Amino acid sequence: MAESPDIDILARGELFRGVPVEVLRELHAASFRRKFPAGETVFQQEDAVTTFYIVVVGRLRVTQTTLDGQQIIIRYLGPGDVVGYAALTGAPAHPGAVTAVDDCHLIGMPAPMLRDIMSRNSRIAMNAVALMGERYQDLQLRLRELATEKVERRIAHTLLRLSQQAGRRTARGIEIAFPLSRQDLAEMTGTTLHTVSRTLSGWEARGLVDSGRRRVIIAKPEALAEVAEEV
Amino acid sequence: MAESPDIDILARGELFRGVPVEVLRELHAASFRRKFPAGETVFQQEDAVTTFYIVVVGRLRVTQTTLDGQQIIIRYLGPGDVVGYAALTGAPAHPGAVTAVDDCHLIGMPAPMLRDIMSRNSRIAMNAVALMGERYQDLQLRLRELATEKVERRIAHTLLRLSQQAGRRTARGIEIAFPLSRQDLAEMTGTTLHTVSRTLSGWEARGLVDSGRRRVIIAKPEALAEVAEEV
DNA sequence: CGGACTTTTGAAGTAATTCAAGGGGAGTGG
DNA sequence: CCACTCCCCTTGAATTACTTCAAAAGTCCG
Numbered sequence: 001m002a003e004s005p006d007i008d009i010l011a012r013g014e015l016f017r018g019v020p021v022e023v024l025r026e027l028h029a030a031s032f033r034r035k036f037p038a039g040e041t042v043f044q045q046e047d048a049v050t051t052f053y054i055v056v057v058g059r060l061r062v063t064q065t066t067l068d069g070q071q072i073i074i075r076y077l078g079p080g081d082v083v084g085y086a087a088l089t090g091a092p093a094h095p096g097a098v099t100a101v102d103d104c105h106l107i108g109m110p111a112p113m114l115r116d117i118m119s120r121n122s123r124i125a126m127n128a129v130a131l132m133g134e135r136y137q138d139l140q141l142r143l144r145e146l147a148t149e150k151v152e153r154r155i156a157h158t159l160l161r162l163s164q165q166a167g168r169r170t171a172r173g174i175e176i177a178f179p180l181s182r183q184d185l186a187e188m189t190g191t192t193l194h195t196v197s198r199t200l201s202g203w204e205a206r207g208l209v210d211s212g213r214r215r216v217i218i219a220k221p222e223a224l225a226e227v228a229e230e231v
Numbered sequence: 232m233a234e235s236p237d238i239d240i241l242a243r244g245e246l247f248r249g250v251p252v253e254v255l256r257e258l259h260a261a262s263f264r265r266k267f268p269a270g271e272t273v274f275q276q277e278d279a280v281t282t283f284y285i286v287v288v289g290r291l292r293v294t295q296t297t298l299d300g301q302q303i304i305i306r307y308l309g310p311g312d313v314v315g316y317a318a319l320t321g322a323p324a325h326p327g328a329v330t331a332v333d334d335c336h337l338i339g340m341p342a343p344m345l346r347d348i349m350s351r352n353s354r355i356a357m358n359a360v361a362l363m364g365e366r367y368q369d370l371q372l373r374l375r376e377l378a379t380e381k382v383e384r385r386i387a388h389t390l391l392r393l394s395q396q397a398g399r400r401t402a403r404g405i406e407i408a409f410p411l412s413r414q415d416l417a418e419m420t421g422t423t424l425h426t427v428s429r430t431l432s433g434w435e436a437r438g439l440v441d442s443g444r445r446r447v448i449i450a451k452p453e454a455l456a457e458v459a460e461e462v
Numbered sequence: 463c464g465g466a467c468t469t470t471t472g473a474a475g476t477a478a479t480t481c482a483a484g485g486g487g488a489g490t491g492g
Numbered sequence: 493c494c495a496c497t498c499c500c501c502t503t504g505a506a507t508t509a510c511t512t513c514a515a516a517a518g519t520c521c522g
Binding site: 064066070072074085086088089090091095096118119120121122123125126128129130132133134135136137139140142143144146147148187189190 | 295297301303305316317319320321322326327349350351352353354356357359360361363364365366367368370371373374375377378379418420421
């Protein structure tokens with residue numbers, strides 16, 4: 001199994017699960033490692049799709065920007081996640097930008113090569129369909145939240161979701177394990193940094209969270225879940 | 232080519248494009264036609280995934296409902312569209328409900344059979360990935376609109392999008408070719424029927440639209456596009 | 463022509479944005 | 493090591509877009 005650490009990483013990711021080792025070897029032969037220091041951009045919105053990545057370590061942020069410069073955060077990516085799903089679907093350009101929020105290590109490979117191997121290997125294609133389905137459901141959920149819930153509940157839901165994906169147990173509670181500013185939370189929940197700040201201050205006073213400069217710790221997850229679900 | 236009208240319809244849809252005729256015949260052999268009169272439900276949210284459909288004629292609405300009964304419209308489906316993408320991804324349950332808003336004809340087939348054929352036929356799987364990618368991008372766009380735009384612009388964008396999918400040229404302008412109430416528009420744009428009504432009344436006074444009971448005609452698409460894009 | 467559903471419009475209320483100003487922490491450079 | 497600077501965060505006050513509440517008027521169908 002452990003013929004190469006990278007092959008192991010690929011085999012554990014959602015996309016290449018259950019794929020024969022010889023296919024993984026073929027993929028690995030064409031792949032390369034690349035580091036992105038915090039703040040660096042992997043690709044911009046509208047960039048041509050040339051390369052496909054899998055996250056090894058670190059967090060990345062997927063954003064979309066409007067013509068008038070307003071930005072929203074579509075999602076965060078972490079270890080095992082696919083970066084640049086457009087390489088799977090065959091879209092010519094990236095619909096969003098991806099930026100490292102941490103120092104990141106990615107495994108990259110040429111997009112056409114992935115498409116080629118996928119078309120010869122239905123297991124990968126089936127995995128890709130399942131993966132896209134999950135991401136679609138995520139967005140459906142967020143759309144519903146944005147359409148039906150008030151800001152406070154949206155922020156609560158968002159924090160709880162982030163704590164699932166990237167939570168780290170600490171003495172003071174569950175810490176979101178990457179830098180997360182008020183502005184970031186605002187761009188995830190469709191509000192302003194001011195409102196996020198006020199909301200967190202309120203929770204802080206009630207002891208629900210413990211937050212600071214680009215850092216959020218959920219002190220009482222159950223209580224926050226109540227905020228998220230209350231009518 | 233025209234060995235059966237249904238095979239033709241399948242071949243033209245996005246999912247089975249470029250698939251060998253013998254595979255289409257196999258699919259067709261297991262398929263059946265089914266009518267859903269206006270208002271009837273194809274499946275409910277959380278229903279087990281048993282059957283997969285392609286729309287032949289008519290329009291259907293995909294909705295999601297929250298625990299406290301609030302509903303949002305995820306999208307509308309029309310001729311050629313896939314109904315119940317969960318059958319593609321392998322999800323056990325439908326994430327949303329589907330209802331006919333018109334009288335509809337669908338071609339159905341058992342979901343496990345589709346998955347089986349897809350796993351043996353990578354072209355279908357590749358098409359499915361592309362299809363999910365498109366739907367994902369749609370939702371991304373709507374999420375961005377909901378997060379960054381004011382209600383009037385959202386309604387304008389929504390109407391323009393519907394006119395693309397289901398617009399019919401008439402003497403008075405482009406008519407949305409299925410019954411569409413103020414409530415429906417509200418559930419698509421994350422607002423209330425009152426606000427939609429006021430907004431349409433305003434546009435009506437300016438001659439942009441011509442609307443009535445569950446009916447919307449866009450009289451001046453260019454002018455509406457300006458409303459949608461203005462800063 | 464009755465009754466259900468859809469739409470309209472006014473008035474009051476409110477959640478959240480916008481505008482504005484100041485404060486604090488972390489890192490940098492002298 | 494201290495001061496400077498850049499971000500990021502906080503908080504008040506004013507404004508506003510939208511919702512909520514309420515009532516009435518159309519419109520379609522049997």
